[in-house]
Amino acid sequence: MAALAREELAALAAIYCGPEECEVLAVSETHGITFRIQITVKELLDTDILLKLLFHLPVNYPSILPDISVNSDQLTRAQCMDVKDKLLEQAKKHLSEPMVHELVLWVQQHLKCIIRQSTAVCSEKTTLSRGAGTEDGIWILFLHLDHMRAKAKYVKTVEKWASDLRLTGRLMFMGKIILILLEGDRSNIKEYLILQKTSKVDVDSSRKKCKEKMISVLCETKIQPQHARYNLTFEVKDYSTIDELQKEFEAAGLATLFSEFVPPLLK
Incomplete structure (x- = not known):
């Protein structure tokens, strides 16, 4: 340094x-x-x-x-x-x-x-622009999920939504931490959030289908010009250490996003 x-x-x-x-x-x-x-x-x-x-x-x-x-x-x-x-x-x-x-x-x-x-x-x-439905540029959405009981089904659903809405990014697992990082048009980002919050995507403790109630929107913002869109696909990835997860964000030019939102989740 x-x-x-x-x-x-x-x-x-x-x-x-x-x-x-x-x-x-x-x-x-x-x-x-x-x-x-x-x-x-x-x-x-x-x-x-x-x-x-x-x-x-x-x-x-x-x-x-x-x-x-x-x-x-x-x-x-x-x-x-x-x-x-x-x-x-x-x-x-x-x-x-x-x-x-x-x-x-x-x-x-x-x-x-x-x-x-x-x-x-x-x-x-x-x-x-009153009445306009979209905003120019690529937006980023950063979510934290508390848990996934029906993990296989949940993951497939998220992958399908991302594909249908032409969103790229990562579904990231690191220990008990579950994060979703998405990039795409503003209108599609909004549509994803609606699906995430209103669809029966998981199961409750009785194994009955349920909506996602334990989701936190950590960040939703337009990508700045100096941070060119880096994701070309949507991938599901597992990380064994916090350092591996941090490198993922740094490779994307999103070190500040990591430092601001991820460390508090470890406490």
């Missing part, structure tokens, strides 16, 4: 040293550093905005842009995505130099403007 990334992380930890302000999630010589910075933007729209920024610095950072994830209970998902897009635009201006602190300072200064623009654009899109 580049010494530059380690030095930057140490500097950030010194700056954001309050409780939960800077948290290291993963450090790997082969996969890079993943950490979360939590900041509060004061006096924004008459309230304080708690912003959680997740950065993944790949091994070749800063020659390669970091992956960034943005979350906030005070902002909508669309607003968080707009903040993320703006941060990635800024990151391109700092390529080949340490940039995380600059990005954090920039978002503190410009968050109010981003939210106002996001609200205006969202309103305009709603007016122009």
Whole structure:
């Protein structure tokens, strides 16, 4: 791992040293550093905005842009995505130099403007596309299932849905963890969710057919331009270790998605 990334992380930890302000999630010589910075933007729209920024610095950072994830209970998902897009635009201006602190300072200064623009654009899109059934681009859906009692039937059903809806991705098993990662058109992603929640896809403890009631939607979002669609088929895969599962996400350019949602499932 580049010494530059380690030095930057140490500097950030010194700056954001309050409780939960800077948290290291993963450090790997082969996969890079993943950490979360939590900041509060004061006096924004008459309230304080708690912003959680997740950065993944790949091994070749800063020659390669970091992956960034943005979350906030005070902002909508669309607003968080707009903040993320703006941060990635800024990151391109700092390529080949340490940039995380600059990005954090920039978002503190410009968050109010981003939210106002996001609200205006969202309103305009709603007016122009009211009644439209789809959104351009490829979307990703990330699901967690609690269990499968009728595993063979369940797997075949998921494979059929994915095929019928032209969705690609993975049905992943790692110990007791069951994950579904899907990529495809927005309308087909939505249709899959409806099928998943309304069809009798499993059996209950009495072996009677039942609907899926123990499903969690971990993430549903449009794939960003820097993450080209990588799946060409839908596959069912078993992983013996968490490292194998992590490599699957990293190979897809989805290391941030893994770091944000999978480790909590292990607790």
